[in-house]
Amino acid sequence: MGNPPELYYKVLNITRDTPPQEIRAAYRCLVRQWHPDKHPPESKTEAEAMFKAITQAYEALLDQQENRAVLRACSLDAGRRSCASADKGPRATDTEKAAAGARTSAAAPPPPCTPPARESQKVYSSTDVGGGGRRAFAEFSSYVVRKAPPLERKVECTLEELCAGCRKEVRYTRDVVTKNGLIAKKEVTQIIRVKPGWKKGTKVTFEGMGNERPGCLPGDAVFTVSARKHKAFKRQGDDLVLKAEVPLVSALTGWSFSFRLLGGEKVSWTFRDEVIGPGYEKVVRGEGMPVAGGKRGARGDVRVKFDVVFPKNLTDEQRRGLVEILRGCA
Structure with a gap:
């Protein structure tokens, strides 16, 4: 089984220093929870992968415990032989060898306990569903790494x-x-x-x-x-744009205009010697939005765009008057 031991502990939700009896308890609890027959069809595939991975993780940790027990027994036996050789004593008898073998078997924990299944139930193990335990663990790993949707x-x-x-x-x-x-x-x-x-x-x-x-x-x-939509300003990047409508006569003859910034300060302008034409724009520097992540105190601008409102209808007399007035204008 080529999967890292850390993932086995994660599967069983235990730590490295968990005693064997608690490992078995965690295994029994998880296989009961993830037995495929207890899950609806929409989650049965996931339950099968989880069930097989849990079984494989338990078997892997069980093998590790058995290997450690055998190594300990071999080390003890080798130590005894070394001492016996140094003392020039007799070799171990068949009776002693049998006793050592019995101690080795006693040190190994019991095999995994598969939960009982009714005759109508399918009993799942880590080698079921083509590919064996490694494939099951790969399927499980994809579930572990995957996050639930945000x-x-x-x-x-x-x-x-x-x-x-x-x-x-x-x-x-x-x-x-x-x-x-x-x-x-x-x-x-x-x-x-x-x-x-x-x-x-x-x-x-x-x-x-x-x-x-x-x-x-x-x-x-x-x-x-x-x-939220603002009643006056529209944001464009770090700038604030304000649209102001000005009647044609005011755009030609003079006009006063005032508005308040987002902070509440009032700005007033008076147009006397300048004509406001379509597309005319006036800028208030540094009174726009703060520049997020920029230099301290950096702000965009407030740009006021004027929209000249033309009359929808003119009388003949008004037309003649405008012709006389505007004829000499360049």
């Missing part, structure tokens, strides 16, 4: 929370495997510390705090940051 949830934040950072308390329900192998629900509370500048789609992972499945490592709980 439990995914969203955590919604406002733009203000993503700008300043915040502490979010999230509650969710996860599946846990009980001692008897059943699935139970458990409510969990986790704290997520949102850092300033985090973007939509940022993931926070709590390893091993997701759903549990028999034969698998616990899955992770993964929370993905989502951003």
Whole structure:
């Protein structure tokens, strides 16, 4: 059996210093739990692999114990022969050899105890289902290494929370495997510390705090940051974009405009000598979102984009007046 002993101990959920009687108890408990006849069709394949792997692990550890017992007996016998040779004493008699053999047999633990099966049940062993114990252990190893699927949830934040950072308390329900192998629900509370500048789609992972499945490592709980729609600003990278509508007459003749930043500070602009045309943009440097992972105090910008609102209808008199006014404009 070429599998590492560490994996055998992991299969039986025991440690290296576990005494033989406790190894046998762990084996009996696991084979009862994972006997394929106790599992529904959808999990029977996994149960078969687990059952065979448990049996192989127990047999491997049993062989190791027997080998150690034989080596100890041989060492003792060799020591006695060496002492006898040094003392020029007689060789061991047949009676002594028989007694030594009896002691060696007594030191070995009893063979594995396969749980009793009804006549209608199939009795599984580590050599069943083509390929033998090694294949069974390979199948089991794939279950051990595999993680249960991640439990995914969203955590919604406002733009203000993503700008300043915040502490979010999230509650969710996860599946846990009980001692008897059943699935139970458990409510969990986790704290997520949102850092300033985090973007939509940022993931926070709590390893091993997701759903549990028999034969698998616990899955992770993964929370993905989502951003609530803001009534004024739209985020583009580390910049904040604000769209402002300005009537055509104000865009041509002068206009005053004010708004508040995310932090609450008020910004006011007055346009007198400049004409606001379609696509006109004004920038407030360093008042955007914090740059996550950037230099201390680094921030994006606030970009205000003006949308000139043209009138939908004009009277003939208005048209003639505009022609006279705008005729000389370049």
